[in-house]
Amino acid sequence: MAAPILIIQMQRMGDLILTYPLSLWLERQFPGHPIWVLAESSFAAALQRVSPRTRYIGADQTQAVLSEHFHLVINLSHRPESQELAGRIQCEQLFGGYVRQGVTRIHGQWQEYRASLVHNNRHNCFHWADMNALDVIRPALLAQTTWPLPRMVQPDTRKVGLFVGASEPDKRPQPVFWAELIRVLERQGLAPLLLGGPAEVLLCREIRALAKRPVASACGTLTLDQLAFLGQDLALLVTPDTGPMHLAAWTGLRVLNLSMGPVHAFETGPYQPGHVVLRSTRSCVGCWRCMYERPFCQDAFAPERVGRVVREMLRPGQERLHGLHLPGLEILFSDRDTHGLYDLRGFSSRQRASQVVSSFWRAFWLYAFGVGSRTDCAATAQTLVQHYDALAQRMGRDAIVLLRGLAAARTGNTTLMLDWNRFSVVLRPLSGYVATHLSNYDFAPQSLKRAEQLIEETLALLSEA
Known part of the structure; x- marks a missing residue:
């Protein structure tokens, strides 16, 4: 029998579900190699019936993997114990974080990139599920993959699920929102059903009390x-960004994702195409951690507005959603780009400045990591210069400073290169990745050369636009 492949994912339930696409791709790219997944036992056991064909190993059963020789190991967990374990496993190839001889390293340019997003993900436009795979899976296989759309329900299906919880309070609406949304949906002839795990029992009780009516x-x-x-019996699931949202999307239930608080819909939105994401248009949207005393991005999520989106989602076609005017909110659809990667598409023909900058960096990293073309990257640079020249100039000035810092690093002064967040937000995708890459390789000559190539390419693209 061929040596197995191991995925290590010891994070939350949603993170585990986002490994499912990777498992399917691995099965296609490496036929005959069994797929093993090391995960938290409580999640793995509960999801066994809906997951791809894999062998689950509990996170407390590490001896089972230490006694095996693997063809490939992909560590997607940032927990210290997972990195320690990854460094001890016998394997032919390893991607992700690992510890050997007391030193933490990251193997894989996309895994390096993902590590650089910590507190620096404002302009990231890559989904976690795609980043799980990009170091390993052939781009052609990703591009050829077709995901099924959510199932169409019968017009008389009136039951709508409301998943009320999230991993953090800032990532979900308040109880009074859910109580009012129940009233709005009932006026539309719908039957709301409150959903949640054991942690949401008290929250559901509070919502039912505020609703002042019997609620399933x-x-x-x-x-x-x-x-x-x-x-299977619901018309729709209204949910914040949470594990059950990913479960719903994976199993074909259409999702309306209320994306609020310190979440980034490009990273953790419903992965399969055909779902709807509703999020604030505030400039701080997609943050790693909220910088304010409370998440002001929640304010635009009025129950009446969400109810209107639900109503139009349950009608045939998406034309009516195009006509909805919801100031302070934007409606996005989960989709795929030409590379088969996750994308979010909206209705506006004019992109905001932050969206244009994000589009440039998306094209840049695809080109830099060998997936996209320089032509596509140059086109996004031209759009940036044409519409937001001041931002492009700021990016260029900061890139020159970064290049000077690289020269200083060659003489042993690494301070500037590691201080990635001193640069403007528009350049931090580059300064953050370069800092991660240089640190990962202890400023070795090859890493310095690679950093120089990335900075000079950025300057060239901006100057040519």
């Missing part, structure tokens, strides 16, 4: 696989 609830009563099967 399955909070705290369903296992994860039961929740997935219940979704």
Whole structure:
């Protein structure tokens, strides 16, 4: 039998579900190699019936993987114990973080890039599920993959799920929002159903009290696989960014994602195409951690507005969603780009400055990492210069400073190159990655050369535009 392939994902349930596409791609690219997944036992066992064909190993059963020789190991977990374990496993090839001889390293340019996003993801336009795979899976296989659209329900299906919880309070609406949304949906002839795990039992109780009417609830009563099967009878799931949202999208239930708080829809939105993301148009949207005393991005999510989106989603076609005017909010659709990678598409023909900058960096990293073309990258640079020349000039000036810092690093002064967040936000995707890359390779000559190439290419693209 061929040596197995191991995925290490010891984070939350949603992170585990986002490894499912990788498992399917690995099965296609490496036929005959069994796929193993090391994960938290509680999540792995509950999701076994809806996951790809893999062998799950509990995170507490490390001896089973230490005694095996693997063809490939992909560590997607940033927990210290997962990195320690990855460094001890016998394998032919390893991607992700690992520790050997007391030193932490990252193998894989996309895994390096992902590490550089910590507190620096404002302009990231790559989904976690894609970044899980890009170091390993052939671009052609990604581009050829077609994901099914959410299933179409019968017009008389009126039950709408409301998943009320999230991993952090700032990532979900307040109880009064859900209570009012229940009233809005009932006026539309819909039947709301409150959903949540054991942690949401008290929250559901508060929502029902605020609603001042009988409300169906399955909070705290369903296992994860039961929740997935219940979704077969729902017309739609309204949910913040949370693990059950990914479960719903994976199992074909259409999702309306209320993307609020310190989440980034490009990174963790519903992965399959055909879902709807509703998020604030505030300039701080997509943050790693909220910088304010409270998440002001929640303010635009009025229940009446969300109810209008639900109503139009349940009608045939998407034309009516195009006509909705919701100041302070934008409606986005999960889709795919020409490379088969996750994309979010909106209705506006004119992109905001932050979106143009993000588009440039998306094209830049695809080109830099061998997936995209320089032609596509140059086109986004031209758009940036034409519409937001001041930002392009600031990016260029900062890139020159970064290049000077690289010269200083060659003489042993690495301070500037590691201080990535001293640069303007528009250049931090580059300064952050360069800092991660140089640190990962201890400023070795090859890493300095690679950093120089990236900075000079950025300057060339801007000057040619």
